[in-house]
Amino acid sequence: MPELPEVELARRQLVRWVRGARITGARSPDAKLTKPKAGAPFTRALVGRTVTAVDRRGKWLRLMTDDGTRLFLHLGMTGDFERLEPGAPAPRFERARLELSRRGKASVVAYVDARRLGHLVVSREDTKTWSKLGPDPLIDGVDVDALHARLARRKGKTIKEVLLDQTVIAGVGNIQAAEALWRAKIDPRSRADRLTRAHVAALVRAIDWSIARTLADLEAGGARYSERSKGDPAPPFVVYGRKGEPCRRCRAALERIELGGRTTTFCPRCQARIA
Ligand SMILES: [Zn+2]
Numbered sequence: 005m006p007e008l009p010e011v012e013l014a015r016r017q018l019v020r021w022v023r024g025a026r027i028t029g030a031r032s033p034d035a036k037l038t039k040p041k042a043g044a045p046f047t048r049a050l051v052g053r054t055v056t057a058v059d060r061r062g063k064w065l066r067l068m069t070d071d072g073t074r075l076f077l078h079l080g081m082t083g084d085f086e087r088l089e090p091g092a093p094a095p096r097f098e099r100a101r102l103e104l105s106r107r108g109k110a111s112v113v114a115y116v117d118a119r120r121l122g123h124l125v126v127s128r129e130d131t132k133t134w135s136k137l138g139p140d141p142l143i144d145g146v147d148v149d150a151l152h153a154r155l156a157r158r159k160g161k162t163i164k165e166v167l168l169d170q171t172v173i174a175g176v177g178n179i180q181a182a183e184a185l186w187r188a189k190i191d192p193r194s195r196a197d198r199l200t201r202a203h204v205a206a207l208v209r210a211i212d213w214s215i216a217r218t219l220a221d222l223e224a225g226g227a228r229y230s231e232r233s234k235g236d237p238a239p240p241f242v243v244y245g246r247k248g249e250p251c252r253r254c255r256a257a258l259e260r261i262e263l264g265g266r267t268t269t270f271c272p273r274c275q276a277r278i279a
Contacts, residue, residue, distance in 0.1 A: 005063075005079075005080070005081050005177055005178070005230075006063065006079045006083070006228065006230075007063065007175060007176065007177035007178075007179055007180050007218075008062060008063065008140070008141065008142065008174075008175025008176065008177075008180065008215055009180075009215055009218040009219040009222055010079075010222065010228055010229075011060055011062075011063050011064075011065065011079060011175070012060060012142065012219060013219075013222050013223070014065065014079065014084065014085060015058055015059075015060040015065055017085060018058045018065065018067070018085060018113070019058045021085070021087050021104075021111065021113050022055045022058065022067065022102065022104060022113060023055055023056070023057065023058055024054070024055065024056075024106055025054065025055055025104035025105060025106035025111070026052070026053070026054045026104065026105050026106070027050045027051055027052065027053050027054070027055065027069070027102055027103070027104060028051065028103045028104065028105050028110070029047075029051060029101070029102070029103030030046060030047045030049075030050035030051055030100075030101070030102050030103070031046070031047060031100060031101050032046040032099070032100035032101075032115075032124050033100075034099045034100070034120065036120055037099055037100070037117070037120060037122055037123060037124055038100070038124045038125075038126075039123065039124070039125045039126075040125075040126070040127075045126075046100075046124070046126055049073055049126045050069070050073065050075065050102070050126065053069035053070055053071060053073055054069060054070045055067050055068070055069055055104075056068050056069060056070055060140070060143070061134060061137045061140050061143065061174050061175075062137045062138075062140055062170050062173075062174025062175035063078060063079070063170070063174070063175055063177070064076055064077070064078050064133070064134055064137065064174075065077040065078070065079075066130075066134065072128060072129075073126065073127075073128060074126070074127050074128070074129070074130065075124065075125070075126055076123070076124070076125040076126075076127065076131055076133075076134060077115070077122070077123070077124055077125075078122050078123040079117070079122050080117060080119065080120070080121030080122035080123065081119045081121045081122075081230075082097075082117055082118045082119045082121070082122075082230070083115060083116070083117040083121075083122035084115075084116055084117070084228075085113055085114065085115060085116070086098075086113070086114045086116055087111060087112070087113055087114075088111070088112040088113075088114055089111070089112070090103070090110045090111065090112055092112070094114065095114055095116050096116070096118075097116045097117055097118045098114045098115070098116050099115050099116065099117045099120065099122070099124075100114070100115040100124055101113065101114045101115065136171050137170055137171060137174040138169075138170065138171050138172045138173045138174045139173060139174065140173075140174045140175055141173065141174075141175065141176070141208075141211050141212055141215055142175070142215060142219075145212075146173055146208045146211065148201065148204050148205045148208050149201070151172070151173070151204050151207075151208065152199070152201050152204040154172055155172075155196040155197060155199055155204065156197050157197070158196040158197055159197050160195070160197075161195070161196045161197075162192060162193050162194065162195065162196065162263055162264065163185065163190060163192060163193075163194045163195070163196045163199060163207075163278075164181055164182075164185065164192035164193070164263050164264070164266075164268055165196075165263060165264040166196040167180075167181040167184070167185075168181060168264070168266070173211065175215075176211060178244075178266050178267075178268070179218070179229065179241065179244045180211065180214050180215060180218070181268070182241075182243050182244045182268050182269055182270065183210075183214040183218075183241055183242060183243060183244055184207060184210040184211040184213070184214045185207070185210070185268075185270060185275060186210075186242055186243045186251075186270060186271060186275060187209075187210035187213050187214060187242075188203070188206040188207040188209070188210035189206070189274055189275050189276055190203060190206070190207060190275055190276060190278065191270060191272075191275040191276055191277035191278070192261075192263055192268045192270050192275070193261075193263065193277055194276075194277055194278035194279065195278060195279055198278045198279060199278055203278065217240050218240060220240075221237075221239065221240040224237075226239070243258055243269045243270060243271065244269055245269070246258050246269060247259065247260035247269050251271035251273065251274060253271065253274050254271065254273050254274040256271055256272060256273035256274070257272075258270065258271055259271075259272050
């Protein structure tokens, strides 16, 4: 699933493609992906509007338009955007499209999604999901004391599970959580409510570290991690996907376990279990 860095790259692409453009056509016929209604209501809400901003919070994108109508987009597992020339054939797995006009030039932006787990939500105001998202590390920064207080209330939950809760920190997924916990030397099974302020401060720094290096890797032209194949540059991860390899800090073999239904890789020697 795309996490904060990949969605940020998608946002920058959309800024170039749609900001300042008037929407001349809009289609999202797939009722599984489109809320509140696919088809004609989606089209009516958006045609004639001009996109004034492309925002991101965590893994959600928000296209703001001139009359306050918003289009929220979530890429699910496999969502992405493609820019097409008008009249070009629809790409494989196209689920929605915007036809645009900017300074007299027409273009098309298609939303493609092989597994159909993304979301397109048209709304006149911010959705509850958007409003409840926690601080975004890149946009807001994460306040150590606020996070410490928040974790203290998560009795009996592991820190790894809590990090995936988008209302606690927005944009952290399985990759960023595993990488940050390694950097902060915290075992993913540690109890969230037992972390000291120093642990939380280290964790916040580690999340920033992990996001920054992932973003730098993607900016250097790397493909999405789910789409990399042999021959592509190796992902920059220190633990994610590296079960059995030696820890870069202490050389112990990295282990993979399941926590809250998700796998996580960590170093059993130098990541301390806080209980
Ligand atoms: Zn280690």
